[in-house]
Amino acid sequence: MPLFTWSDDYSVGNTEIDNQHKKLFDIINKLFDISIGKNTSDTVDAVMGDLVSYTNYHFKFEEEHMREIKYININRHMAEHDFFEKEIIFAKRRQVQDKSTTDNKLVEFLSSWLIQHVTEEDRKYGI
Ligand SMILES: [Fe+2]
Numbered sequence: 001m002p003l004f005t006w007s008d009d010y011s012v013g014n015t016e017i018d019n020q021h022k023k024l025f026d027i028i029n030k031l032f033d034i035s036i037g038k039n040t041s042d043t044v045d046a047v048m049g050d051l052v053s054y055t056n057y058h059f060k061f062e063e064e065h066m067r068e069i070k071y072i073n074i075n076r077h078m079a080e081h082d083f084f085e086k087e088i089i090f091a092k093r094r095q096v097q098d099k100s101t102t103d104n105k106l107v108e109f110l111s112s113w114l115i116q117h118v119t120e121e122d123r124k125y126g127i
Contacts, residue, residue: 003032004111010118012126017065020058021118027051028114032107048092051110055088062122071125080121084113 004025011018030047033039059081066074091106 002029003107004029004115010115012118012122014065014126017062017122017126020054020061021114021122023054024051024058024114025111027054028107028110031110035104035107044095045092048088048095052085052088052092055085059085066125069125073124077121077125080117084117087113 006022006025010021012021027047027050030039030042031044031051034042034044034047063074063078063081066077071077087109
Protein backbone atom coordinates (compact mmCIF):
# COMPACT_ATOMS: atom_id res chain seq x y z
CA MET A 1 0.00 0.00 0.00
CA PRO A 2 1.55 3.31 -1.02
CA LEU A 3 1.94 6.11 1.48
CA PHE A 4 -0.30 8.36 -0.55
CA THR A 5 -3.25 7.52 -2.77
CA TRP A 6 -4.74 10.19 -5.01
CA SER A 7 -8.36 11.14 -4.53
CA ASP A 8 -10.50 13.81 -6.19
CA ASP A 9 -10.50 15.64 -2.85
CA TYR A 10 -7.01 16.79 -3.81
CA SER A 11 -8.07 18.24 -7.15
CA VAL A 12 -7.48 21.96 -7.67
CA GLY A 13 -9.78 21.98 -10.71
CA ASN A 14 -6.97 22.15 -13.26
CA THR A 15 -6.12 18.87 -15.00
CA GLU A 16 -2.51 19.74 -15.82
CA ILE A 17 -1.75 20.89 -12.27
CA ASP A 18 -3.54 17.85 -10.81
CA ASN A 19 -1.35 15.62 -12.99
CA GLN A 20 1.77 17.41 -11.78
CA HIS A 21 0.66 16.96 -8.15
CA LYS A 22 0.10 13.24 -8.83
CA LYS A 23 3.63 12.98 -10.17
CA LEU A 24 5.02 14.69 -7.03
CA PHE A 25 3.11 12.27 -4.84
CA ASP A 26 4.44 9.37 -6.95
CA ILE A 27 7.98 10.55 -6.26
CA ILE A 28 7.28 10.78 -2.51
CA ASN A 29 5.72 7.29 -2.61
CA LYS A 30 8.94 6.04 -4.20
CA LEU A 31 10.95 7.50 -1.30
CA PHE A 32 8.55 5.87 1.13
CA ASP A 33 8.96 2.50 -0.61
CA ILE A 34 12.73 2.85 -0.43
CA SER A 35 12.51 3.70 3.29
CA ILE A 36 10.55 0.51 4.03
CA GLY A 37 12.76 -1.65 1.84
CA LYS A 38 10.04 -2.24 -0.76
CA ASN A 39 11.91 -0.50 -3.56
CA THR A 40 15.46 -1.63 -4.12
CA SER A 41 15.77 -0.60 -7.76
CA ASP A 42 15.87 3.17 -7.16
CA THR A 43 18.44 5.03 -5.08
CA VAL A 44 17.60 7.76 -2.59
CA ASP A 45 19.98 10.12 -4.38
CA ALA A 46 18.30 9.62 -7.73
CA VAL A 47 14.78 9.97 -6.38
CA MET A 48 15.70 13.03 -4.30
CA GLY A 49 17.19 14.48 -7.47
CA ASP A 50 13.89 13.85 -9.28
CA LEU A 51 12.00 15.45 -6.40
CA VAL A 52 14.12 18.62 -6.49
CA SER A 53 13.97 19.03 -10.25
CA TYR A 54 10.29 18.15 -10.68
CA THR A 55 9.26 20.39 -7.77
CA ASN A 56 11.17 23.24 -9.37
CA TYR A 57 9.42 22.64 -12.72
CA HIS A 58 6.01 22.32 -11.08
CA PHE A 59 6.30 25.42 -8.89
CA LYS A 60 7.39 27.51 -11.87
CA PHE A 61 4.40 26.22 -13.84
CA GLU A 62 2.02 26.99 -10.99
CA GLU A 63 3.47 30.47 -10.43
CA GLU A 64 3.09 31.24 -14.14
CA HIS A 65 -0.54 30.09 -13.94
CA MET A 66 -1.14 32.32 -10.92
CA ARG A 67 0.37 35.28 -12.79
CA GLU A 68 -1.89 34.60 -15.76
CA ILE A 69 -5.03 34.57 -13.65
CA LYS A 70 -3.74 37.55 -11.62
CA TYR A 71 -4.05 35.64 -8.37
CA ILE A 72 -3.99 38.17 -5.56
CA ASN A 73 -2.10 36.08 -2.97
CA ILE A 74 0.71 35.02 -5.30
CA ASN A 75 3.51 36.38 -3.08
CA ARG A 76 2.40 34.50 -0.02
CA HIS A 77 1.99 31.38 -2.12
CA MET A 78 5.45 31.76 -3.64
CA ALA A 79 6.93 32.11 -0.15
CA GLU A 80 5.50 28.66 0.68
CA HIS A 81 7.09 27.29 -2.48
CA ASP A 82 10.44 28.83 -1.54
CA PHE A 83 10.27 27.27 1.91
CA PHE A 84 9.61 23.79 0.50
CA GLU A 85 12.28 24.07 -2.18
CA LYS A 86 14.88 25.04 0.41
CA GLU A 87 13.84 22.17 2.68
CA ILE A 88 14.21 19.56 -0.05
CA ILE A 89 17.54 20.95 -1.20
CA PHE A 90 18.82 20.75 2.42
CA ALA A 91 17.41 17.24 2.75
CA LYS A 92 19.16 16.15 -0.45
CA ARG A 93 22.45 17.63 0.78
CA ARG A 94 22.08 15.91 4.15
CA GLN A 95 21.55 12.59 2.43
CA VAL A 96 24.55 13.02 0.18
CA GLN A 97 26.67 13.72 3.28
CA ASP A 98 25.25 10.93 5.43
CA LYS A 99 24.88 8.45 2.58
CA SER A 100 21.93 7.24 4.58
CA THR A 101 18.71 5.82 3.31
CA THR A 102 15.56 7.89 3.45
CA ASP A 103 14.36 8.38 6.95
CA ASN A 104 10.70 8.25 7.78
CA LYS A 105 10.70 11.75 9.22
CA LEU A 106 11.62 13.19 5.83
CA VAL A 107 8.95 11.19 4.00
CA GLU A 108 6.40 12.20 6.60
CA PHE A 109 7.36 15.88 6.28
CA LEU A 110 7.20 15.79 2.47
CA SER A 111 3.83 14.14 2.27
CA SER A 112 2.17 16.17 5.03
CA TRP A 113 3.52 19.47 3.66
CA LEU A 114 2.35 18.64 0.15
CA ILE A 115 -1.11 17.48 1.20
CA GLN A 116 -1.59 20.61 3.31
CA HIS A 117 -0.28 22.87 0.55
CA VAL A 118 -2.39 21.29 -2.20
CA THR A 119 -5.63 21.12 -0.21
CA GLU A 120 -5.34 24.56 1.39
CA GLU A 121 -3.15 26.88 -0.68
CA ASP A 122 -3.44 25.48 -4.19
CA ARG A 123 -7.19 25.14 -4.01
CA LYS A 124 -7.50 28.87 -3.36
CA TYR A 125 -6.27 29.75 -6.83
CA GLY A 126 -7.65 26.65 -8.55
CA ILE A 127 -11.31 26.70 -7.79
FE1 LIG B 1 1.49 25.68 -4.88
